[in-house]
Amino acid sequence: MAARTFLLPDLGEGLTEAEIVRWLVAEGDVIAVDQSIVEVETAKSMVEVPSPFAGRVATLHAAPGATVEVGKPLITVAAPDREPVAVTASAVSGASAAAATYREEERAGSGNVLIGYGTTGGTATGHRRRPRGSIRPPAPPGPPPQPGPDPAPRRVPLVTSPLVRNLARANGVDLRTVEATGVGGVITRADVERATATATVAAAVPGERRVPLNGFRKAVSAALTRSRAEIPEATVWVDVDATKLWQLRQSATAGPGLLAYIARFVVAGLREYPVFNARLDAERQEIVEFDQVNLGIAVQGERGLVVPAVIGADTMTTARLDEEIRRLTASAREGRSTARELSAGTFTLNNYGAFRVDGSAAIINHPQVAILGLGRIIDRPWVVDGQLCVRKITQMSFVFDHRVCDGGTAAGFMRVVADAIEDPASIIARL
Secondary structure, eight states, X not given: OOOEEEEOOOOSTTOOEEEEEEESSOTTOEEOXXXXXXXXXXXXXXXXXXXXXXXXXXXXXXXXXXXXXXXXXXXXXXXXXXXXXXXXXXXXXXXXXXXXXXXXXXXXXXXXXXXXXXXXXXXXXXXXXXXXXXXXXXXXXXXXXXXXXXXXXXXXXXOOOHHHHHXXXXXXXXXXXXXOOSGGGOOOHHHXXXXXXXXXXXXXXXXXXXXXXXXXXXXXXXXXXXHHHHOOEXXXXXXXXXXXHHHHHHHOTTSOOHHHHHHHHHHHHHHHOGGGXXXXXXXXXXXXXXXXXXXXXXXXXXXXXXXXXXXXXXXOOHHHHHHHHHHHHHHHHTTOOOHXXXXXXXXXXXXXXXXXXXXXXXXXXXXXXXXXXXXXXXXXXXXXXXXEEEEEEEEEEXXXXXXXXXXXXXXXXXXXXXXXXXXXXXXXXXX
16 A cells, blocks of 8 residues: 555635644554544644544654645655554553543643544543554663762643643743643643743843744734725714613622623614624625624633624523623633634624723624624713713724725614613613
């Protein structure tokens, strides 16, 4: 059987490249069909890639840290040796122990590792290894150890995830020198990035430091650049009296959060103005409106800003929206959002008030055509029925693709949401 080369497969969601995090096999190893051979990082997650071929690994075509385009050579597998290989009980026991160690490392890691392509939870060991059943020849006896001074004790770092270990290796960071801030003293990605930044500052020209973009930031940069380059954005904003909504939320201690109510009002606005729950097919010069509202919620996670979607938000009650928003937010902050959640959004709601700011000229999440932002809710002087009083005021900003509609349509959508915030009881009764 001739040698066969496995090309990096299409990992889905329009991804065109992946970064090699670590090889799970080495040249000379014998592998089986569907055995995980490499761990890669895409713009969306970490995945293990299985081999479609069985045989002996002849060539690994990229080093850890390298970026490989989809369709480029990943690994070459030659025919296995004809001689049968004995499988010993000790080899099986050792492999099982290594797999158990790897799973334990994943559970104790930073929460950023997302395994989901071609894995079964226990197929990878987390170390380069020889094939199961292979026996290394005994090493020749070496010279007897020479007495010497006792080495200074060195701190052994607690177990970290493969992503964190690879990040440390790529940046030349000794994990034994990193201050751990994770639960139980575990070193997290943020700890390594902080140590890297410190080392970079020390080595850089005075007053300058350089931090390379990782795969996630590169993808974000490309998406935002494309949005700014392709979409002629326009922004409108309005100050809204949220006092009644605030009081409604305060009266129900265990009820839905403010964001769930606003999400419900956004869905109502999209029903009246479906042009904003859409995408623009520029090639065919058509606005493509969606029947279903998949409401994207902007979340600042450990890897950066992500926008997982509440799929089918238009079918949910306020209480159900609250449950789903809380679940999505928690998953996103831990880096566990699914690829579908991150790509299904048809409209985005951004609560930047959580960062204690009032307004933002947001960038549309391409290929969507609009994004609604909500600032912090604070006490401000406000005139009600000709009288000056203190009210709970927030600012909403709405950024939309001017190709799909004009300002009057955008203002109409804004007023639907703003009127619902100002008089939530009457709106909820009609929903």
